[in-house]
Amino acid sequence: MLVYLDNSATTQPYKEVTHTVAECFEENYGNPSSLHRMGIKAEKAVKAARKIISASLRAEENEIIFTSGGTESNNMAVLGAADALKRYGHRIITSSVEHPAIINVCKALEEKGFDVRYLNVDDKGRIDINEFNEYYNDNTILISVMHVNNEMGTIQPIEEIARYKKKNEKVFFHVDAVQSYGKIEIFPGNTGIDLLSVSAHKLHGPKGVGGLYINRNVNIPPLLFGGQQENMFRSGTENVPGIAGFGKAVEITFSDFQNRIERIRKVKEYLTEGIKDTIKDVRINSYEDQRCAPHIVNISFLGIRGEVLLHMLEQADIYISTGSACSSKKRSKSHVLKAAGLSDAEIDGAVRFSLSEFNTIEEMEYVLEHLKASVYRIRKIMRK
Ligand SMILES: Cc1ncc(COP(=O)(O)O)c(C=O)c1O
Structure with a gap:
């Protein structure tokens, strides 16, 4: 049995997505900018996807820009907002647990003289709104906080943050919703969010395609200059197969x-409870209530290295992660778990299980059986 539990890294595309993408490659391969029938057909596919995605966010169609993924959307939002508002101030507020596609952009902005504040988090990775209050001042031009953390699953208090910025047009609020889109409903226009990043491959869509919601009252400069596609926000011939596949994935998910x-939450709870009941010396690093996204649970198995466990489970065709996909190949310790104040032993033994709607209780029984045996074996070897 193959059990894929690394859905925060990426997901298996829906069959319908694969068909949609293949159809674009085989038949609908025109350039949406071309004036002939083939161009119009391709343009229609892009338009249909934009309609589905904007509806899922209760946004207007012209508020959605297609990009190459979450990383580009985050870069465009943060660099663009900083550039658009730099004459009003230099303070940017973000959190210490953001994805590298935010943290590293902020570091680059610090080099250029921006004053970035990184909000601390509690032991489950959630920011404290009181600290936010301390950092927020007249010099603030941008707030960028993720909706769901990719390593711990923690949901940040986005609505509370949005209250601060409401009606202040000199502050933009960006939300990295890459991990929450398709798991937790979020309507940026109603919430007071100006910019919101999403990515197709986290919800059973294709890789290399994403979106940025840009509120109709917000103007930011583009990252790419060229043929002025996407309402001048994002030049370059549209990735029609990717965009059409993204639309199909969103249609099915919603x-x-x-x-x-x-269903996803129930299967995750079954796994978490099973681990707590049958394996000793574990620490559940994620919240176990509604403050955690339905699909992620981060757990430390004390006395073992997460990486060793990962490879042992791989032999049984079970796929998990030690941290985010982007950071787990680097040998450095997770900045998220460090920010949450976990001890070195807790960080070393941490693994992330991230589920999708394809996972079943039967699969979790298989995982529990192998997990129990693997943890026991590794601990035994470590004691020798
Ligand atoms: C929270 C978060 N933001 C951004 C990204 C980057 O998205 P993409 O892989 O589409 O560039 C990821 C991907 O892991 C993520 O988890």
Whole structure:
């Protein structure tokens, strides 16, 4: 049995997505900018995807820009907002647990003289709104806080943050919703969010395609200059197969949404409870209530290295992660777990299980059986 539990890194595309993408490659391969029928057909596919995605966010169609993924959307939002508002101030507020596609952009902005404040988090990775209050001042031009943390699953208090910025047009609020899109409903226009990043491959869509919601009252400069596609925000011939596949993935995810999400949460809870009941010396690093996204649980198995466990489970065709996909190949310790104040032993023994709607209780029984045996074996070897 193959059990894929690394869905925060990427997901298996829906069959319908694969078909949509293949159809674009085989038949609908025109350039949306071309004036002939083939161009118009391709343009229609892009338009249809934009309609589905904007509806899922209760946004207007012209508020959605297609990009090459979450990383580009985050870069465009933060660099663009900083550039657009630099005449009003230099303070940027973000958190210490953001994805590198935010943290490293902020570091680059610090080099250029911006004053970036990184909010601390509690032991489950959640920011404290009181600290936010301390940092927020007249010099603030940008707030960028993720909706769901990719390593711990923690949901940040986005609505509370949005209250600070409401009606202040000199502050932009950006949300990295890459991990929450398709798992937790979020309507940026109603919430007071100006910019919101999403990515297709986290919700059973293709890799290399994403979106940026840009509120209709917000103007930021583009990252790329060229043929002025995407309403001049993002030049370059549209990735039609990717965009059409993204639209299909969103259409499926948002149909019967609540039931899909409840199923994922139930399967995750079954796994978490099973681990707590059968394996000793574990620490559940994620919140175990509604403050955690339905699909992620981070757990430390004390006395072992997460990486060793990962490879042992791989032999049983079970796929997990030690941290985020982007940081787990680097040997440095997770900046997220460090920010949450975990001890070295807790960080070393931490693994992330991230689920999707394809996972079942039967699979979790298989995982529990192998997990128990693997943890026991590794601990035994370590004691020798
Ligand atoms: C929270 C978060 N932001 C941004 C990204 C980057 O998205 P992409 O892989 O589409 O560039 C990821 C991917 O892991 C993520 O988890």
